[in-house]
Amino acid sequence: MITARILLCLATLLPLPAAAQDLASADAIRASIVGNTVRGSMVASGGFTEYYAPDGAIRGPDYSGEWSIRDNRMCFGYDGNPASCWAVRVNGRNVVWVGTAGDEGTGTILPGNPNKF
Secondary structure, three states: HHHHHHHHHHHHHHHOOHOOOOOOOOOHHHHHHHHEEEEEEEEOOEEEEEOOOOOOOEEEEOOEEEEEEEEEEEEEEEEOOOOOOEEEEEEHHHHHEEEEEEEEEEEEEOOOOOOOO
């Protein structure tokens, strides 16, 4: 009985799993993503590698677009289409794009523009 209580108390001290992390604020998104590259995958569209320039440009291997931050969500527009926005969770170099269906993409933040996009 005492052992179970101790284990229960210890369990409350453990960190929450990644899915329970807080969503990033606009300032946290800027600090983590802007001026860096993200290599990852989206459920709907597959793999990507993109550099997010400080001027709002997105540069990929053979395409470009525009990014913005609205209401603590990062928005992406390509080929003149309306921007789509996602909430963001950042944990170190890992990023999760969170949409209406939950986690819709993941990626790794790479410092700067290593691919020279």
